[in-house]
Amino acid sequence: MSSPPSLEPALVAMRQLATQAAAGTGATNPTGPVAAGGFAGELRASIERINDLQMNSKEKGMAFQAGDPEITLNELMIDKQKASVAFQFGLQVRNRLVTAYRDVMNMQV
Template structure:
């Protein structure tokens, strides 16, 4: 991975974090704020990306002239990357939980 690709990935992550920050500040439920709220909004974003990719693919397969193959592939890759990120976050959380549970008090 090149330095430019890493910089672009970091920029996308920071923009997603800003979007999540805006979504959590608009949330009126105080119980959903904090880490749990951020996690939930991230999961909802992943689901939305997967729905968008599925909708685009179905429209392309149906022969819609409004959807191009490049749009379908881009949305599919966005959904795939978001899902993989979610899996990695889950794995890190499980590892952290196991580490905390293994600590002697």
């Protein structure tokens, strides 16, 4: 039976997203966003970043449909793909967290 892949790459990516989100909102903390809000804060920042990508993609799609000459099809497709990949990543992180929670709950003392 093979062991499940490590969550470390996902956590590193979430930390990067949280750092980007903190930098984008102007939040300053010398010890970083992880020390400020812990895991819950980092998770919230990651979810907000995914939501921002999806909202930006939706807005560009509506502008493109309305005939905005500044929005190209290439830009729109790239933004849609970024939003899709971010959502799928978030979904996989959630699935791993649920699995880890179930494993911990099923441990015998």
